[in-house]
Amino acid sequence: MSTPTTTRIVGASVPRKEGVDKLLGRACYVDDIDRDGMWHGATVRSSIPRGLIRSIAFDRRIDWTEFTIVTAADIPGENCIQLIVADQPCLADGKVNHCEEAILLLAHPDKHKLREAVGAVQIEYESLPPIFTIEESERQDVVVWGADNLLKSFLLEKGDVDSAWARAAHIIEGEYRTGAQEHLYIENQGVIAEYSAKAGVTVWGSLQCPYYVFKALRPVFDLPEDKVRVIQAETGGAFGGKEDYPSTLACHAALLAMKSGHPVKMVYDRMEDLAATTKRHPSRVRHRTAVDHDGKLLAMEIDLATDGGAYATLSSTVLSRATLHATGPYLCPNIRLHARSWATNYVPYGAFRGFGAPQAIFAMERHMDEIAAAIGIDPVELRRINFLHVGDTNATEQLMREPVILDQLLDHALKESDYHARRAQFARENPASPVKRGMGIAAFYHGSGFTGSGEVYLNSLAGVDVTPEGNVRVLVSNTEFGQGTNTILTQIAAEALGIDYANVTMAAPDTGVVPNSGPTVASRTSMVIGRIIERACMQLLALLRKDTGLGATFTPDEFFAACEHYRAEHGEVRSLCRYEAPPGIYWDDQRYHGEAYGAYAWAVYVAQVAVDTVTYSAEVEDFWAVQEVGRVLHPVLAAGQIEGGIAQGVGYALYEKVVWQDGRMANNQMTNYIMPTAEDVPPIHVFFEEIPFQFGGFGAKGLGELPHDGPAPAILNAIRDATGVAFNSIPLLPEDLYLGLAAAQPAEETAAR
């Protein structure tokens, strides 16, 4: 562990920048905003998963003259939500491809009148056959997207897999599945839109990526850049769920605003949010692995499939990240990985913390325990002998140049969790107890920032300015939604400029004010944007020194006096920088070969789980999380990210099941979609090893998504340790445990119970 450079503010747990507003209840979320003359909007949605719209009728019991009604015919520009592939309409026009697809919009001054009105729009359909599984989509008997249902595929190859099987001492196969997962941010999706011929479209919203919404609005309204403005309101949780969906919602509200001549607020209630917005992609991953007598990996063949839902949305990039995390933090000379995302007639799946990595890592880390069991070695030792080290290459043949301290993380996790002693204790106690306990482990990495050349294409622009009132403002489009963007970026700026944390604020997250520094996703904010802010601050100091004679050391008063001097000469005090790739980054997007990520965060997680063989409930009793995420910029926020991600991972493994009925989410309420409560989370022990990453903001790497990757495999590995039964599918609910344990018992024992 290297010693970080001495810093005043970075590394200290300063108060959250917007914390006081949140604690006083005066932080302004979108539903707290009221505009003069504001109306409310609602959405009429498809009740079938696939079909043609034959007629739309309006029940005469409603006085429709009071309402503004918008259909696809009212769209002034293109009827398309721009993201990666232009396949998703803003409003269905003639056909629908999933339940809850938006067909028609209503606005009225009284929001309490909308529910009845939505129910009074009668739509007749001619049904077409839907498909609901990866397997149906693969068969292509029914084609629901493109020519073949295939949203995206990748083939990644390293070495020579085909010749490796003959040399294998063991070949182990397994199939692993993960289910859909709801983000369940506590603030539902919502926006307010205004329209005027002069100013164009203005949107306030609960969202992660103001410039994504900006990019989506322009073609729908056929407006130039200066006629579209997007402002993020305080955002009550997102987790990826507010990466792409707000683009659709913003277009809807803005269409209603344009036609009604009023500002229009659209805030979903929980049932609509759960039914109609994106979820984590379900996955099916098949592993075939060759190992030698000692358990060294010789070859891996992986077939990875995700269910993408009805439109392409972000499925290609989620699949990319799944692909790049599917082989784990292990050295394997021969790899063939075929990844495909398939269309079905569900609501499109989208971004969710981890973005494909949790699915792929669940399969890999579950499979490692099956390999260990098959060849009779300790799962810890199997991992240890296969870990990547500096100088090795991973699946894309990226050379590990930065320190890799997996052995150290593993040792730390084993020690803190007292892993071996507890495992031995449970092995003694379990036979005589109806409660079976076990220990499970997961080792993994998570790539920080956009994949491959993604950051170069984004070409993020960010920086700082100094207002005449003496505020330093951080200028970014990266947003705060709980994870700490405001705090971290102002810490970095204050540290780099040598001024107080209190002197630095965030500029409003408003596309009319801040430059495009890319989306707030992919664990990129601290590492990538933090570094740009650090550089912009150094650039500002250099300018002040050159133009105003600011000294090598200075007081805050001298700094601000120099800024005023500079302003008098140049009109403004502003310093912006663009992203600069670390040297030696090479990526081949066709072959999926090269430097997949600028940096990786590394982790080893351990779960202690108790399985009650009377009630068939599984409870995570204790959890240890050891990780290396570069420099920790704010210990309290960092630990909070890890703990929150682990709680979501516990839910992913044991609680959270999306129940589908004919393509609709049947349990779209908090009453029956169950997330972990305060009584369900285990004690979580968080440890950081710090190795500053020289190309990250003050040494940071990404950490926001990492903690969602490890819990599910660690928990299911612990259940295998406790019961001796391999469960390869999540979520694992008590009924699944019952079926699996009953099937594994000898027949006479089952009968005796």
Added chain:
Amino acid sequence: MSTNISATSSKRWPTIQFNVNGKTRMVKVPPMKRLLDVLREDLHLTGTKEGCGEGECGSCSVRMNGELVNSCLVPVMQAERADIQTVEGLALDGELHPLQEAFLCHGGAQCGICTPGMLMAAAQLLEHSPHPSMAEIREAVAGNLCRCTGFIRIFESVAATVAPQNASPATKLTTEQTDHAR
């Protein structure tokens, strides 16, 4: 339902009087209107949040006559002559409530949307149990869902409130100390 009918019936709405954060308030609203909507829409106290509208998430928690209630489940007529405390009533004389200060120092708030309800649940606990055990803290906030923190730092924040020696030595924070540009 046309606008005219609503206008006629609004004349028949009763006036409901109750006390919010120490002030007497009167509203003339449909008696079945949710207390949550009356607080947010009629009294403009938007600190109280809606998360689910069915009493599961606790984001709309307020204290009513010394009990913690989900204001989305309370028709306003049941609040007649009640004493109600919302998050806006926690800080006194410009100084953060000790719970607010502890949440700030210990990372108890992330996105902030569950925070008002969480603070009310914690305040309810501390009134009845000034030195709660960790199990009591867990139970007290078990009706309030937080998707960001995994609850760990919320437990720590509540525990730190009653154990000042564990609190961060940060200077006394006031409600004005909000160096935020928005």
